[in-house]
Amino acid sequence: LDELVLAGAARVRAAGGGHGLVVAREGDCDAGDDQTVTPTGCSNAGGPGKNELIKFDVVKGGQYHVFADSVAGTTAGTFELRVRFRPEEACEGVGGPCIAQGDTVLGACREGTLTCASEQTGLTCQPGTPAATDTCGDGIDNNCDGQTDEGCGCSHPICTMGDALNADCGDPCAAQICAKDPFCCDTLWDDNCVGQVASVCGTAQCVQGDCAHTLCSVGGPLTIGCDGTLKCVEKICKTDGICCGDGWDAVCVEKVTDICTFVCK
Structure with missing residues (x-):
């Protein structure tokens, strides 16, 4: 509550917040809560309580210009101007x-x-309070450090389609692919992301295509062309027919690196 005793017409500026409410009083005279008022029933008929005008204006910074003027009678004597604030209205919605x-x-x-x-x-x-650590697997930056699920490990193997992977999940290949194709870490780890394990990271661990098994796995013989545009099976079988005839043994797996320059992990 700001209270000022003023002589005659006066202009004051009250600092505060919320919506201003001006009440003019002179003896039994109560101007009420209106912005512009003409008080009635004032005990001081010849003083500033007669036909007094009270106006206020809200300006920037939560400040109020208040103007009081007597348009009739004398301005001699004093009157009291009380300015009350209702901050609860300005702050309605707190906690939402x-x-x-x-x-x-x-x-x-x-x-x-x-x-x-x-x-x-x-x-x-x-702002909210950051958590001590991330909650693994929820895809949310719980500790508000700009990274999601860091230190949690990849949510699924890089050779498997699924949810977007975190570039910081601990697999260097995932980080390389995410740098080249953000879609894989922002939206979805799809078949194109899996394919980039070979084209971006230079590893054949995910290469299978229409082959009976991956090129990095020992198993039955593979068929030329089953690995699509990579043509690694074709290159190997041209140098070692056993790989496509009898079986894809450890020697064939080694040739994936020696001949096709792909790494098997």
Whole structure:
């Protein structure tokens, strides 16, 4: 509550927050809660309580211009001007959800809570509190450090289609693919992402295509052309017919690196 005793016409500026409410009083004279009023029943008929006008205006920064003027009678004597504020109206909605803004507000911390600003001039969004560690597998940056599920390991093998992988899940190949094709780590790890294990990372561990098994696995004989455009099976079988005739043994697997320059892990 700001109270000022003023002589005659006066202009004051009151600092505060919320919506202003002006009440003019002179003895038994009560101007009420209107912005522009003509008081009645005033005990001081010749003083500033007669036909007094009270106006106020809200300006930036939560400040109020208040103007009091007597349009009839004398301005001699004093009158009391009381300015009351209702900050609860300016801060209506406190505790509700909001989205916090700012380059430093990341992950789950963007989900904030509405709080009352300083001097109760309105609402502001308070960012959420970061968790101590990420919750693995939920795809959320719980600790608000700009990374998702770091240190949790890959949610599925890089040779298997599934949810988007985290570039920091611990597999260097996943990081390479995500740098080249963000879709694989932002949206979905699809068959194209699996195919890039060979084209980007240079490893044949995922290469199978229409083959009976991967090129890096020992098993039955493979058929020329089963690995599609890689044509690694064709190159190997032209130098060693056993690989496509009798069986794909450990020697054939070694040739994946020696002849096709792919790495088998």
